[in-house]
Amino acid sequence: MSGDLIFYHSPNTRSSSVLILLEELDAPYTLKDLNFKIGAQRQPEYLAVNPMGKVPAIVHNGALVTELGAIFIYLADSFPLKKLAPGIGDPLRGPFLRWLVFYGSAFEPAIMDRYTKHEPPRNMSAYGDFDSVMAVINDQLAAGPYMLGERFSVADILWGTALRWTTGFGLVPVTPQIAAYIERVGSRPSVAWVAETDKQLLAIHEAAAAQEKN
């Protein structure tokens, strides 16, 4: 599928993984860069696109998609030429969906628990607790080398970048399998390209913020 694809991004945020994804999929897109340093995400123009005031967001052929898991599934299905996701009918389709949904429904709330030192009641919480979530991820990676075993997929772009920043912030404990996985996914040329692109965008943002102060 092609058509107009607008991608709302801010450097060094969760949307950086979508920028890596777009490069990996070789998808044509128009980048709309939001300067968080001057609060662009809270301006009415952007809230009219995504009322949550968060990135990433994409608008494809006029339809809005937010939430990393949904964006990854949607883009991988829309731009299948690189075969970076198991399609419907592939035995790995179920595990693929499992790990993309697990990211938003278990990993994200669990790391926020860790950050805020909140202990949810294990039996009431939909994701158990932080330790159970991390044990499942570590076991999966120990069986690796990728989330789907031998097969690299866009799920690894999401998880590789998420584990990189959450270990960097000291939220997720570094285990040998997580360290090796971050390295494996991080060695892809798309990751280096996005790091450099984000660096350049950030410099532009900082200059604009400094100018606004004066």
Ligand SMILES: N[C@@H](CCC(=O)N[C@@H](CS)C(=O)NCC(=O)O)C(=O)O
């Ligand atoms: N549930 C969203 C979370 C996105 C998110 O947390 N984005 C952060 C950047 S890392 C953001 O836009 N923060 C801006 C703000 O809240 O002001 C997703 O999965 O995409």
